[in-house]
Amino acid sequence: MTAPDIDNAVPTLEVRHLRTHFETRAGVLPAVDDVSFTVPRGRILGLVGESGSGKSVTGFSIMGLVDPPGRIAGGEILFQGRELTRMRPAELRQLQGNRIAMIFQDPMMTLNPVMRVDAQMIEAVRAHSPASHKQARELARDTLGMMGIPSPEERLRAYPHQLSGGMRQRVAIAIAMLHRPDLIIADEPTTALDVTIQAQILSEVQKLARLHGTALIWITHDLSVVAGLADEVAVMYAGRIVEQGPVDAVLDHPLHPYTAGLIGSLPSLNQRGQRLRQIPGMTPNLLTMPPGCAFAARCPRVSGACVQAPAITSPQALRQVRCFHPGQPAIAAEFA
Known part of the structure; x- marks a missing residue:
């Protein structure tokens, strides 16, 4: 399964003056206010800030997952030069989960509690690929193994409730990585995992970015994760980016x-x-x-x-x- 040919001169993602607002009884809440950044192919951006700074809403806005009373009030989101906010819903669905994937903080936002893991992963593969059932299952098993999941064949036959919280999160991350997407938005996905598994997953996503040219936005409050993972860091406060630059330069000075x-x-x-x-x-x-x-x-x-x-x-x-x-x-x- 290969990604379409991409013009390397065009960044994978450009966010320009993004504004995302929520209509409330008390007034308009500007959760994201004039946010701009670029993520080139194969690069990793760490999006950092306290709870409520607008990090996650920025990620949801890029994915097209902001529901009423929220709305994108202004700005542009360009994925490989294509404006996402003006796409028809059917076009956007073709990209979601295939060329653009999101890893949520809560794995149950990805996993269906009444479906076995293999059924969910095979469905995810075949929704965007002509792979046979056997090929899809093999890809699912191999991706679980890549995430450091022991006995992947056995885990494929399990239901989500039969897995630990950390194991569920690794399965959710594996689903996001199935198609080797061009852009992954990760919303604090390793918070609940022990440091050994966290390090393994960070290594795998770093490898994915380097080998397949995947652009990655890693949303977190943990500066130590960003220091070891990201190429660039953007610091958010009260809905705005207040500082941005190469990760070593920002963290050192x-x-x-x-x-x-x-x-x-x-x-x-x-x-x-x-x-x-x-x-x-x-x-x-x-x-x-x-x-x-x-x-x-x-x-x-x-x-x-x-x-x-x-x-x-x-x-x-x-x-x-x-x-x-x-x-x-x-x-x-x-x-x-």
């Missing part, structure tokens, strides 16, 4: 104070016996966003300029930041 605070709060960076550093305050309510910079109330660098909303700038090559005072001060001095 954060420009935005929010990124610095996230890195500084990692237990591994705090000295033994000292209090953990943390970002003061709370994420603002998206329904009643303050004017100006959304991070201003929690920011140690706040100034009079921050009453205006900062635009994205590029103070360094390959780096983007949404801040009036980008820099690399000592993290401990900012968030003591």
Whole structure:
């Protein structure tokens, strides 16, 4: 099963000024507000931020899975140059699960509880391929083995409730990888897995990106996962990307104070016996966003300029930041 010929000059995914809003009784909630990024073929983007920052809604928007009262209010989502938001539902379904796949945090969003694993995987293969029943079953078995699942033949005959939570998640990841899609969006899929299995899965998806040219968006709050997996990282806060760039550059020398605070709060960076550093305050309510910079109330660098909303700038090559005072001060001095 091979992917169609792709123009390597065209990025697998381009998101331009995406806005996703939810209509509520209290008003319009801008869950994703002016988000832009590009994921070239074979590259991995880590999308990082606290709960409620808009990471998952961004992923659902790309997949076309935002249901009312949510809606894509503006922007473009280009998959291999094709605008997804203007596609007919039938066209979009041909891409979903085949050329574009999503791995959910809850595996039961993928698995049918009343169908055996083999039936679900064979159905997923044959929905987008002329493979025979035997060929589809062999592909399903081999993909389970690739995910480190022991006795894959036995697991194929099981129902989801007969598997552990970690095993169900690995099956869900295997289903997403069946067709070697051009784009995978992974929404914190390894959170419930032990570190050994997590490392194995991260290695496999990294290999998939390199060998098959799959573009990958890995949505997570875990900076240590992003550090070892991603090529680029985009940090989200209150529905917006506040910093973006090569993963090593961003994690070694954060420009935005929010990124610095996230890195500084990692237990591994705090000295033994000292209090953990943390970002003061709370994420603002998206329904009643303050004017100006959304991070201003929690920011140690706040100034009079921050009453205006900062635009994205590029103070360094390959780096983007949404801040009036980008820099690399000592993290401990900012968030003591």
